[in-house]
Amino acid sequence: MAHPPAPTLPNFASPFDSTSAVPGLAAPFDPATTLIRMPRLEIVTGFKRSTIYKLMQCPDSGFPQPVKLSNSTARGAPVAWVLSEVQSWVKSRIEARDRVAA
Structure with a gap:
């Protein structure tokens, strides 16, 4: 007996997209209110x-x-x-590198 096809899920926006792909959500992506878990934190x-x-x-x-x-x-x-706090921390590390190089 064949199994029914697996349901397809909508393609929701990544926290790195500039706008949301979630239907009905027209607001642009806001890093200040986006929470990321450990796997994404490791990537960033x-x-x-x-x-x-x-x-x-x-x-x-x-x-x-x-x-x-x-x-x-x-x-x-x-x-x-x-996310915005993590991005700020990463930017501060880049700025520290640039100060040392100057």
Whole structure:
């Protein structure tokens, strides 16, 4: 017996798109209100999870702190980071590099 075809899902916008592809949502993409989870954070920063958590422990790094996504206090409770804060941190690293090179 043949299986029915898998349902297709709409192509929702990536957090890196400039406008939303979500039907009925005409507002442009806003990094200040977009939360990204660890896999996307690793892509944006180029760091792995362990390095990200080390940076978060060091106040001098200026690395953004996560937003809790639940009221759980358990280790491993879901968190995410504000995309605009991560982008600002990355830009500050680029500017620091440029200051040293000058």
